[in-house]
Amino acid sequence: MRARLTIKSNSFAGSFIPQVCHQCADAPCYYACPEGAMEIEAVNGTVLILEEKCTGCGACARACPFRAIRLDEEKKKAWKCDFCGGNPQCFAWCPANALGVVEFGGEIPK
Numbered sequence: 851m852r853a854r855l856t857i858k859s860n861s862f863a864g865s866f867i868p869q870v871c872h873q874c875a876d877a878p879c880y881y882a883c884p885e886g887a888m889e890i891e892a893v894n895g896t897v898l899i900l901e902e903k904c905t906g907c908g909a910c911a912r913a914c915p916f917r918a919i920r921l922d923e924e925k926k927k928a929w930k931c932d933f934c935g936g937n938p939q940c941f942a943w944c945p946a947n948a949l950g951v952v953e954f955g956g957e958i959p960k
């Protein structure tokens with residue numbers, strides 16, 4: 851299994867910023883896909899890529915304002931964070947407990 855997020859690092863500033871799908875409410879990637887290879891899951895709004903329909907054209911990746919969608923060179927398919935089906939493994943594996951989810955409209959945990 852490989853991570854579906856990337857870490858943008860600046861070693862001079864000592865900063866590490868995870869680049870992950872923001873599950874946008876307006877989902878520009880969803881609307882950019884000419885193949886209908888994306889869906890928005892009804893229960894929690896997770897934006898998913900339907901691999902069997904994806905042609906790897908890259909329209910979704912170009913539309914993503916957060917650069918969270920990448921193209922798999924081997925499979926010739928787009929891929930991104932899908933929240934591991936509702937159980938994000940990056941949260942569990944992060945040794946610094948630096949990752950989490952904040953719902954919009956809710957309070958930010960302290």
